[in-house]
Amino acid sequence: MKAVIVKPGEKDSVHLEDVPRPTLSSSNALLKIKRVGIDGTDIEINSGSYGECPTGSDYLILGHECLAVVEDIEGSSSIQKGDLVVPTVRRPDDCPNCMNGEPDMCLKGEYKEHGIRGLHGFASEFGVTDPNFLIKIPQDLENIGVLLEPVSVAEKGIYHTFKIQERLKWTPRKALVLGSGPLGLLTTFLLRLKGLEVSTVARGARGSLKSQLVERAGAEYVSTAEKPLNTLGKFDIIMEVTGVSSVAVDAQQLLNANGVMCFLGVYPPNTLSLDVGKAYTDLVLGNRTYFGSVNANKRDFEIGVSDIRQIEKNFPAVLRDMITKTVPLSEYKAAFYPDKGDIKILLDLSAGEKETKVTPLEDSI
């Protein structure tokens, strides 16, 4: 079968290749892949900075954002042949958190991740995974269900934000989202579902599709080219999704007393000169919290399914319109070398060799 593969550690090694079709087993359901989303992690793996082959393989099939149909399954009850599903990404090691259903909170670091670390991903015609980690997707969400994996990452950050704040009496009003890529947009939509006043900040000028999507969800889009960060006032919640550490440092000044700042990015090394004394004193005198969140578990995927439906209802078609390109497997390069205006690019594996579908900006308003 055709698959988008890399040689982990080799820069720009991504290519299409014929690889053996995986087979059903008692521990693995066989999935027929419908769509795969490509994100920053895939692009970083292709830059050679990480990624790990499965044992016994000298390549890694990419693709951890996946929507699929169960092609075949042995003896499971809740998931059946023909179900529309999204697989979670991380598979547990034997640490207490992993064994307790929280592989996203792994203590040992020996977890595996489909399409990233030690397990093939789903950018191929077929894939296999442990059926205990399949999330059922209702048929009416078929066109946007592939967004569930990035939604789950935002869900986890928000879940932890609110759990952490149970330490006090807290009624948040204003939230700041730093970044308007796919994860920034999804975080914006989810915080809007909670009724918060949301400001979403990015470098790009207003008027872009990103800014329109932010505004269609009832949030404010702020271009830092037009309005400096330090004029925005104070926020009860800050979600940092840019992965740019200098932005995060500046944004810390905007956190209200008792506020919480959630970091969802991965940050390249960046040595800065900082008044650490002031930063710690601000943390203490304002009872502030900073925390990091990575990956997600089944709970976050399950909350995500119902929130995707709610986003559709409250802010019609914002999720569909985030998908700026859907290309067949043969055109996978469009996803790895995106155009400037692209938000989310999908590989469509169900359609065979059909034409690239581009959602024009006009349609999405």
Place this chain on the structure above:
Amino acid sequence: MKAVIVKPGEKDSVHLEDVPRPTLSSSNALLKIKRVGIDGTDIEINSGSYGECPTGSDYLILGHECLAVVEDIEGSSSIQKGDLVVPTVRRPDDCPNCMNGEPDMCLKGEYKEHGIRGLHGFASEFGVTDPNFLIKIPQDLENIGVLLEPVSVAEKGIYHTFKIQERLKWTPRKALVLGSGPLGLLTTFLLRLKGLEVSTVARGARGSLKSQLVERAGAEYVSTAEKPLNTLGKFDIIMEVTGVSSVAVDAQQLLNANGVMCFLGVYPPNTLSLDVGKAYTDLVLGNRTYFGSVNANKRDFEIGVSDIRQIEKNFPAVLRDMITKTVPLSEYKAAFYPDKGDIKILLDLSAGEKETKVTPLEDSI
């Protein structure tokens, strides 16, 4: 009456003075002060760095760590004349948290604090305070009850630590306490009550009274002169009580995945060159949390009363032995200019002009 006062903002202005005795009112109980503890905040106020007079006064009576007897009170039910009490420190403004019993989580910043900001303290023969903020102390804790205020600060940090961690399945095993001053010791004792393996780190060599108290509570005392911080392994909880930002930066490397680091100090400005990208990535990939905690509310004082009794039971006399000097009001200078081996110095207001009582090191073992 005699009182230890400062002129806020003036360096080394602390002195003993005759000031008017405060009077009972419907909003204020009259307290006869028994003992007052002096801490770093008092010493910083005397350095001129902060402190604020009550409205209409041109001086500030110091003393926010206090044990007193209710001399007179109007129409309250739970607190009565003759009760042994400790007043909490902070008094609310009209922000939602203050109005809801959490003035320590003030959102507005217009709170007042006895002996620190806008209200006289208790380093005087008599004092007055709102009876709603008095904590009853059982008679058998009379000799150590004055430690309740610093205990409450540690209790709040620990309470928030455990509340924050309800975000996941978490069974902490190892805790690190940075600093072995009074707050570091109290934090050590409280974490030991929770059954954690505690390492308490300070600069001083082993063998000192501080190290003996740590060990009597079943914790490990680590002198950084003998054992560098980076050899200590990983910890699920880090409590930073040194107020030294370079120590805090180094200690962040010791936080286990899913761990939580609580900052309880106030940190002088200190500009350092730091790889902020790496620090944020560590936060994210390990699902780590940093938070600050200041002051305490009635809940923390109330938990503190029962924990003081439990500390007495489990680690006999460690609290008494933290008190290295008890001096009459006239010898207040001993508390503001402590000797090297001092831990907690008390002003004794009940005894009149008696001799300085020094707990010799031999007695405390």
